[in-house]
Amino acid sequence: MSAIELREPRSIDEAVALLAQHADQAKLIAGGTAVVIMLQNRLISPAYLISLGRIDDLRYIRYERGTGLHIGALTTIGDAQRSPIIRKHVPVLASTFGKVANVRVRNAATVGGNLTEADYASDPPAVLVALRARVVARGPNGTREIPLNEFFQDFYETSLAEDEVVTELIVPEQPARQLSSYIKYVTRSSEDRPCIGAAAVVNMDEDGVCQDLRVVLGAVAATPQEVTTAEALAHGQRLTDDRVAEIAEGYAAAIKPLSDMRGSAWYRTQMIKVLVRRAIKEALQGPAAS
Amino acid sequence: MKKSVSLKVNGIEQDVMVEPLHTLLDVLRREFKLFSVREGCGVGMCGACTVLIDGKPMSSCLLLAGLASGHEIVTVEALAEGNRLHPIQQAFVDHTAFQCSFCTPGFILTTSALLAENPAPTPDEVKEYVAGNLCRCGSYVKILDAVLDAAGRLQAEPQTVQREAIACPQRHPQHQWKSPTP
Numbered sequence: 001m002s003a004i005e006l007r008e009p010r011s012i013d014e015a016v017a018l019l020a021q022h023a024d025q026a027k028l029i030a031g032g033t034a035v036v037i038m039l040q041n042r043l044i045s046p047a048y049l050i051s052l053g054r055i056d057d058l059r060y061i062r063y064e065r066g067t068g069l070h071i072g073a074l075t076t077i078g079d080a081q082r083s084p085i086i087r088k089h090v091p092v093l094a095s096t097f098g099k100v101a102n103v104r105v106r107n108a109a110t111v112g113g114n115l116t117e118a119d120y121a122s123d124p125p126a127v128l129v130a131l132r133a134r135v136v137a138r139g140p141n142g143t144r145e146i147p148l149n150e151f152f153q154d155f156y157e158t159s160l161a162e163d164e165v166v167t168e169l170i171v172p173e174q175p176a177r178q179l180s181s182y183i184k185y186v187t188r189s190s191e192d193r194p195c196i197g198a199a200a201v202v203n204m205d206e207d208g209v210c211q212d213l214r215v216v217l218g219a220v221a222a223t224p225q226e227v228t229t230a231e232a233l234a235h236g237q238r239l240t241d242d243r244v245a246e247i248a249e250g251y252a253a254a255i256k257p258l259s260d261m262r263g264s265a266w267y268r269t270q271m272i273k274v275l276v277r278r279a280i281k282e283a284l285q286g287p288a289a290s
Numbered sequence: 291m292k293k294s295v296s297l298k299v300n301g302i303e304q305d306v307m308v309e310p311l312h313t314l315l316d317v318l319r320r321e322f323k324l325f326s327v328r329e330g331c332g333v334g335m336c337g338a339c340t341v342l343i344d345g346k347p348m349s350s351c352l353l354l355a356g357l358a359s360g361h362e363i364v365t366v367e368a369l370a371e372g373n374r375l376h377p378i379q380q381a382f383v384d385h386t387a388f389q390c391s392f393c394t395p396g397f398i399l400t401t402s403a404l405l406a407e408n409p410a411p412t413p414d415e416v417k418e419y420v421a422g423n424l425c426r427c428g429s430y431v432k433i434l435d436a437v438l439d440a441a442g443r444l445q446a447e448p449q450t451v452q453r454e455a456i457a458c459p460q461r462h463p464q465h466q467w468k469s470p471t472p
Contacts, residue, residue, distance in 0.1 A: 033349075049354075102423075103421075104340060
């Protein structure tokens with residue numbers, strides 16, 4: 001058996017100190033749904049497994065006027081899904097959390113763990129990038145905030161330093177009349193990871209003219225994909241079928257998708273056109289739709 | 291290196307020696323002899339290893355036993371009272387909501403958690419909640435019938451989980467556990 005040692009710090013500072021002490025020999029574990037599989041497959045073999053499970057101050061969900069939604073990193077995805085606060089203020093996020101894996105995984109996996117795992121085929125990142133969310137990271141030298149579009153660097157790689165722990169997810173206050181949607185497109189079974197995750201956030205003025213459009217695609221490449229040139233086609237325009245189709249084509253042209261067991265690159269290119277269109281249309285249908 | 295950890299299983303607290311990477315699934319089967327908890331996929335997707343942790347269904351194949359102290363761990367062995375089946379179990383029997391029954395403990399525990407959260411689910415709500423429990427024999431139609439029926443039975447006759455529970459079947463006088471003759 002390996003010589004791995006379990007550590008259960010009781011506070012964030014204790015966890016950070018352990019990480020700083022053991023550096024690349026340590027691995028954090030929260031819910032364990034990703035890390036236990038990596039350990040069993042020998043993808044990682046740390047000497048120290050630092051469990052965050054005893055740190056109660058990282059489990060909370062708060063909404064503050066002005067700054068928005070604050071979710072403690074150890075909040076489970078299931079608790080976030082069921083949270084009346086998230087359902088009220090950012091309903092697309094609550095429903096996205098509800099689409100992750102299955103009920104058992106959601107009861108163990110944490111919001112912070114999901115983000116730091118940086119799996120390319122995960123649901124929350126695409127929506128969170130579209131909502132312009134950021135994380136708070138704490139290290140031995142203090143805390144910093146990292147916008148999510150900078151946080152995800154590559155497959156399973158984030159911009160966190162070796163001795164940093166994500167402590168909170170912040171979703172800024174969203175405009176009151178904002179429309180949004182998230183489509184998890186699966187090609188195999190219902191609890192599968194997405195082949196494509198399409199998040200759309202639309203802001204229109206009273207005349208139905210689009211002021212701001214954000215579309216972010218997950219699971220098509222190493223990190224969530226946003227094509228600003230395509231989004232720009234919507235600004236100051238009405239989102240007619242033709243306009244939406246043009247935007248979707250823009251996404252398909254700009255993204256070089258990957259191939260995996262859920263779909264080939266070619267298939268993803270075809271489906272990007274479909275899902276960008278569907279995500280925008282679903283958002284436009286309003287809250288009752290999703 | 292093995293370390294002692296105190297686990298509270300089906301109401302009874304017990305110290306066991308575990309390696310750091312032993313999963314709760316390993317320990318429940320090997321140390322506690324609770325064979326209702328099974329390995330199907332080993333990656334948290336099939337639900338055969340479902341246990342309730344503080345009332346919530348989780349995959350025991352993805353939980354490290356060394357980190358599981360301080361929680362209420364419940365397996366399906368805790369549901370029946372002696373020879374009297376829990377209403378959910380009885381509904382599964384009455385509807386023959388199983389064939390090989392390998393997945394059945396997982397479905398029953400998940401159903402127990404579903405009905406605690408949502409006592410009168412619609413068929414769609416049931417399907418969504420148990421979507422992560424797989425039945426390779428294809429008993430889904432009967433399982434849905436059993437879950438909806440169980441919801442009705444529980445509303446008529448609410449159960450409590452706080453009972454004298456049994457950690458190891460061989461310690462219960464009614465279970466005469468004999469090893470197979472070699």
